[in-house]
Every structure is written in structure tokens, then in C-alpha cells.
Amino acid sequence: MADNKPGAQTKAAEETREIESDRLRWLVEAQGAAYVQGMEVMADKLATVLAERLADQPRVLREEIVVVADRMAGAQEHTMARLARGLERLSQQPAALDDQAKNLIRDYTILREELAGPAEGSVLRRATIRGIVPPAAEVGERIAILTENAGEAERVAFAKDGGGTVDTNPDSTNPTESVLASGVMSGEVVWATVPEGAVSGPITVVMAGGDSITSRKRFVVLRRETIAVEVWSGEDKK
Amino acid sequence: MIRQLARWYAEEQRNQALAATGTAPPDDALQLSSTASVFSLNPLQLLRFLEEVWAYRDRPADRPDAAIPDRLLYGQVPGLESGIRNDLASVVDDIYVPPLTLGTVVDGGIASNWDHLIYAYLIENTRIYEIFRRVLFEYVSGERLEVPSPITHRWLRIAEDLFYRDLPSGSIGSVTSSVRPDLGGTRRNAYYRMFGIDLNHGRDDGQAYSYVRPTATNKDFVPTFEDFLREVWIASENWSNTSGTNPKDDAAIARYARDMQDMLTTRRRNGNLSREEFFIVTMLSWFHLTVESDNEVIGDLKSTATSPEERLRKVGERVGLPPHVHSESFFILAPRMSTLFSRLERGDYSTPAAVKVLYANPPGPPNMIRQDMLDIINQWSIATGRDMKARRTTITPRTATVAVGAGSRNGATVR
Numbered sequence: 001m002a003d004n005k006p007g008a009q010t011k012a013a014e015e016t017r018e019i020e021s022d023r024l025r026w027l028v029e030a031q032g033a034a035y036v037q038g039m040e041v042m043a044d045k046l047a048t049v050l051a052e053r054l055a056d057q058p059r060v061l062r063e064e065i066v067v068v069a070d071r072m073a074g075a076q077e078h079t080m081a082r083l084a085r086g087l088e089r090l091s092q093q094p095a096a097l098d099d100q101a102k103n104l105i106r107d108y109t110i111l112r113e114e115l116a117g118p119a120e121g122s123v124l125r126r127a128t129i130r131g132i133v134p135p136a137a138e139v140g141e142r143i144a145i146l147t148e149n150a151g152e153a154e155r156v157a158f159a160k161d162g163g164g165t166v167d168t169n170p171d172s173t174n175p176t177e178s179v180l181a182s183g184v185m186s187g188e189v190v191w192a193t194v195p196e197g198a199v200s201g202p203i204t205v206v207m208a209g210g211d212s213i214t215s216r217k218r219f220v221v222l223r224r225e226t227i228a229v230e231v232w233s234g235e236d237k238k
Numbered sequence: 239m240i241r242q243l244a245r246w247y248a249e250e251q252r253n254q255a256l257a258a259t260g261t262a263p264p265d266d267a268l269q270l271s272s273t274a275s276v277f278s279l280n281p282l283q284l285l286r287f288l289e290e291v292w293a294y295r296d297r298p299a300d301r302p303d304a305a306i307p308d309r310l311l312y313g314q315v316p317g318l319e320s321g322i323r324n325d326l327a328s329v330v331d332d333i334y335v336p337p338l339t340l341g342t343v344v345d346g347g348i349a350s351n352w353d354h355l356i357y358a359y360l361i362e363n364t365r366i367y368e369i370f371r372r373v374l375f376e377y378v379s380g381e382r383l384e385v386p387s388p389i390t391h392r393w394l395r396i397a398e399d400l401f402y403r404d405l406p407s408g409s410i411g412s413v414t415s416s417v418r419p420d421l422g423g424t425r426r427n428a429y430y431r432m433f434g435i436d437l438n439h440g441r442d443d444g445q446a447y448s449y450v451r452p453t454a455t456n457k458d459f460v461p462t463f464e465d466f467l468r469e470v471w472i473a474s475e476n477w478s479n480t481s482g483t484n485p486k487d488d489a490a491i492a493r494y495a496r497d498m499q500d501m502l503t504t505r506r507r508n509g510n511l512s513r514e515e516f517f518i519v520t521m522l523s524w525f526h527l528t529v530e531s532d533n534e535v536i537g538d539l540k541s542t543a544t545s546p547e548e549r550l551r552k553v554g555e556r557v558g559l560p561p562h563v564h565s566e567s568f569f570i571l572a573p574r575m576s577t578l579f580s581r582l583e584r585g586d587y588s589t590p591a592a593v594k595v596l597y598a599n600p601p602g603p604p605n606m607i608r609q610d611m612l613d614i615i616n617q618w619s620i621a622t623g624r625d626m627k628a629r630r631t632t633i634t635p636r637t638a639t640v641a642v643g644a645g646s647r648n649g650a651t652v653r
Contacts, residue, residue, distance in 0.1 A: 109606045114348075
């Protein structure tokens with residue numbers, strides 16, 4: 001959709017508002033801290049200067065300086081009060097959604113992506129395992145797990161016989177780039193070796209932040225079995 | 239379903255490229271190559287693919303029409319497969335188990351889902367089906383349009399074999415018979431039953447389309463849906479209010495959602511309309527995919543453009559049938575409303591505690607449901623001409639028998 005359409009404008013406005021809100025919070029906190037620190041330094045300097053120079057100044061001038069200092073203090077108080085009110089308003093913003101809501105959003109997003117065509121698939125930006133190449137391998141073989149929007153992988157977990165997982169560290173992780181109409185989407189190729197004890201099942205990739213993504217389809221672990229074949233030579237054994 | 243298939247092909251092609259070189263082809267190139275892969279299939283493969291999708295369907299108890307027996311699925315009788323599974327080896331969200339598990343495994347990789355009937359209704363409102371009927375007619379009956387390329391030849395064969403004729407008896411997509419011979423009438427009948435509305439166009443000659451309109455329909459569906467949109471808009475405008483009055487009404491949103499859920503599930507009892515929905519959305523998905531990119535079919539028709547509605551307009555010009563003026567809105571609405579209605583039908587938003595996901599915009603990752611809801615509110619308002627951001631105005635009829643007497647404004651006396 002072009003940017004001048006109502007939906008796009010609304011989305012852009014929301015994103016901007018979200019960014020602005022975060023930036024404002026950061027600025028208020030940073031400015032507040034810097035302001036207080038600055039005022040303390042200034043007050044110290046002022047006190048030192050006053051102590052040195054005002055002793056022999058006329059009384060009227062000293063009173064004027066006190067009035068100015070009072071005004072400055074008042075202005076500071078007023079500014080800090082406004083900052084505090086702003087912070088309070090920000091802190092009253094609704095908190096993140098609860099687990100039920102998150103699950104509903106996740107279910108919706110999965111279905112939306114599932115039903116999407118090739119023109120839409122790439123605009124749905126959620127961390128995902130895009131593919132596993134090859135889809136089946138033996139223990140000890142290397143596989144490539146293609147992730148998107150997931151960041152660096154720390155661990156790869158394979159299904160284990162009887163439940164649970166067999167974890168392994170990735171052999172290597174290579175960044176990838178997919179050039180989309182909407183920009184460049186980053187992804188990773190996570191190389192991992194199928195560990196001993198792994199059985200067919202979904203693969204989970206655990207990212208650096210602790211989040212994890214699980215493949216929706218089973219990865220197949222192939223088993224090499226030795227079969228003893230007795231060949232009959234045509235003559236009965238004695 | 240066809241657009242999903244094209245996406246799976248795109249995923250496969252991207253995965254192979256990423257594994258080999260670490261760099262994926264540009265998205266536009268993938269879209270073109272995956273669309274060409276779908277157009278290059280044999281009609282029999284696609285017919286078989288439909289059977290496989292139905293066999294691996296999600297919630298089969300709700301859609302009890304029999305699928306082909308397990309022994310005719312993959313791995314049992316070689317040669318009966320669509321062959322599509324082998325093309326999608328590295329895709330992790332398709333319906334197939336990996337090809338190397340041939341044997342006794344007959345279950346799908348991921349249970350298959352397809353679009354809601356509303357998707358087909360919205361796409362068909364663009365007149366895309368009738369426009370491509372004329373395209374097909376021109377290609378098969380003369381050379382007024384340029385000679386088609388090999389890919390377009392394949393596209394024509396699939397379109398004619400699957401979507402402009404009766405499918406073979408026993409096929410899951412066979413929804414016509416001597417009892418209901420008209421496929422167009424079958425589609426309109428399904429839309430009317432499910433949503434209580436007809437398409438925005440009749441026959442090509444301007445005459446009304448004749449089809450069976452049953453009495454059991456969801457006639458209140460659209461007014462309820464519009465009330466639902468209005469309430470969601472109010473809530474999205476006010477959800478973060480921390481002082482003053484807050485007109486958002488979660489209970490009302492949940493009630494409308496529940497009403498819609500009731501209406502939709504009533505029409506679907508014991509799998510009613512499931513096969514029709516499956517085939518109709520598949521068919522419209524085919525045409526939607528055709529106008530989603532500047533593929534060879536669009537190129538042959540000299541209709542390349544930057545958006546589906548613009549391509550459709552150009553194709554329509556070639557064959558003398560203009561699409562609906564709000565085609566852009568229909569193309570935007572279709573995938574969004576399809577997902578929304580599927581989730582509504584499952585009762586996701588039928589309780590006041592659950593509806594905030596429709597409008598909440600919390601810090602952190604964007605809420606896709608809210609994004610889609612805002613798009614739906616905007617585009618539905620454009621397509622229908624009814625503003626979903628304005629409160630519903632209730633017209634109170636003027637009281638006919640106002641008591642006129644000593645206390646009345648005109649001071650007349652009642653005798």
C-alpha cells in the first residue's frame with residue numbers, strides 16, 4: 001500500500017507515536033538527571049563565588065541576587081514538577097498485554113501468515129524458522145536451519161526419544177539478507193550437527209535473548225541399520 | 239489455497255538459495271518464479287493437490303465430507319501423488335511430511351487451512367472471474383489477443399480445466415450437478431447463505447443474476463459486522479485514556495463478535511458449505527495470484543502495473559469489461575477479513591476479556607490484529623461508502639400523533 005493511503009498513515013502515526021513515547025521517556029529521565037546534577041554544580045559554584053565576592057558588596061545588590069536566586073529555584077521547582085507529571089502520565093500508559101492476549105495475537109498472526117500469498121509473506125515480520133535443509137539427516141550430519149527476524153542463535157534443540165530435547169551448540173551462524181520490496185530483511189543460516197540421541201521431531205532454536213522459535217514441521221532423523229542377510233548357497237549344511 | 243501454494247514454492251526457492259549462497263533472491267524475483275512454478279503444474283496435479291489438502295485438513299470433525307482413503311495418499315500407491323510434496327522438501331509450514339518418510343506415514347506436515355468464504359466474496363466483487371472468462375474466451379476462440387507464451391498456455395489450460403467447467407465426479411471440488419448446474423449460482427447461493435448478501439454485480443449484460451435464495455440466511459450479518467467495526471474503532475481511539483470518560487465498550491464488542499460467531503457456525507453445522515467454501519476460495523485464490531505480480535500471463539496481456547487492481551483494470555480494458563471501482567479496497571480487505579472471520583468463528587473474541595487484542599497498541603512488537611482491524615475499518619468504509627468511524631445514527635420516526643393542545647407549541651386547541 002502506498003504511504004498516502006489512510007491505513008498506512010494510521011500505521012505510520014502509531015509507530016511514530018510509539019517511538020516518540022519511548023524517546024520522550026528517555027529524554028525526560030536523562031534531562032531530569034542532568035538538570036538536577038547541573039543545578040547542584042551551579043549552586044555550589046554560585047555559593048563559592050558569593051562567599052568570595054559578596055562580602056564587601058552593598059546590601060541592595062545582595063538582596064537582588066537573592067531574589068534572582070529565589071526565582072531560579074522557583075523555576076527549577078516548576079520545571080521539575082512538570083517533568084514529574086509527564087513521567088507520571090507516561091507510567092500510567094497501559095501495560096503490556098497478558099498471556100491470553102499474547103496467545104490470541106500469536107494465533108492470529110500464524111493463521112494470517114499461513115493464508116498469505118507470496119506477495120504478503122514477507123511483510124509479516126515475526127521470528128520464524130523458514131526452512132531446514134536438508135529436511136532429513138542422520139546423526140552426525142550437518143544441517144542448515146534458516147531463521148528470519150530471530151537474531152543470533154545460541155542453542156539448537158532436537159527432539160529426544162521419550163520426550164525432552166537434546167541440545168547442541170550451533171557449529172556456526174551466518175547472517176543472510178533477503179531483499180524485499182519493503183527493505184532488507186535479515187536472517188541467519190544456523191549450521192548445526194545432528195547430535196547423538198536426537199530423534200525425529202520439531203527443532204527449536206534458542207536465541208541470544210533467551211527467546212526461542214520452534215519449527216512447525218518435524219525434522220526427520222534417519223537411522224542407519226545393519227541387516228544381516230544369510231544367503232543360501234543351494235546346498236544343505238551337514 | 240493457491241496463493242499458499244505459491245508462497246511455499248517461494249519459500250523453497252529462497253531456502254535453497256540461502257543454503258547455497260547465503261543470499262536470497264529479491265522478493266519480487268521469488269514471487270515471479272514461484273508464481274510461474276504454480277502455473278506450470280499440470281491440471282491433474284492441482285486436482286490431486288486439492289484432494290491432499292482436504293485429506294490433511296484442520297478440524298476434520300467440523301468438515302466431515304470424506305477425503306480420499308489413506309491408501310490412495312502418499313507412500314501407498316506410487317504414482318497417484320500430486321508430486322508437489324517433492325518440490326517443497328525444505329519448507330517447514332506446508333502440509334506435507336518430508337519426502338524421505340515415504341512408507342506408512344499418511345498424515346500431513348501441518349494441518350491445512352484455507353481462506354474463509356468472505357475472501358472469495360470480496361475478491362469476486364472485483365469482477366475478476368468474469369474478466370478472466372473473457373480473456374479465456376478470446377484466447378481459445380481467436381487471436382485478437384497476442385499469441386500466448388508457453389506459461390500462459392499452461393495457465394489457460396488449468397483455468398479452463400478447473401474453474402470454467404464441472405470437475406470430475408468424486409472430486410472434492412465438484413460442486414455442480416444436474417441439481418445445481420450453474421457454478422456462478424452455487425457461489426452466490428453460498429455467499430447469500432453465509433453473509434445474507436449478494437455480489438455487487440449481476441450478469442455481464444447488466445441483468446440480475448438468477449439463483450436460489452434460501453430463507454435460512456444470515457441477513458443480519460452485515461449490520462452486526464458494521465456495529466462491531468464501529469465499536470472497535472471507538473475502542474482503538476480511546477483504549478489508552480487514563481482520565482475523563484472512556485466510551486470504549488468491551489462488552490458490546492464481545493456481544494457483536496458472539497452474534498457473528500453464532501450466525502456463521504449456524505450455517506456450518508455438520509460441515510455445511512465446507513466443500514463449497516473450499517473450492518470457491520481456491521478458485522478465487524487462483525485469479526488473485528494471477529494479478530498479484532507482473533507474471534507472464536499479465537505480461538502477455540500487456541497489463542503490467544504496480545498493484546493488483548491496476549493490473550485487473552488493464553486486463554479488463556483488453557477484454558471490454560471494467561472491474562469494480564473499489565477493487566483496491568476489496569484486494570486489501572480479502573486476506574485481512576478472511577483471517578479475522580476465521581478467528582471470530584472459533585470464538586477468539588467472544589468474551590469481553592479477550593477483545594482488547596482487537597484494538598490495543600501496547601509497547602513492544604506491533605499488534606497485527608489491531609493493524610488489520612484499522613485497515614478493515616478504513617477499506618470497508620471506502621468500499622461501502624458507510625463511515626465506520628462515525629457513530630451509527632438512529633433515525634427516530636417523527637411521531638405522527640402528537641397531542642396538540644393548550645400546552646402545544648402552536649397553541650392550537652384539541653377538539
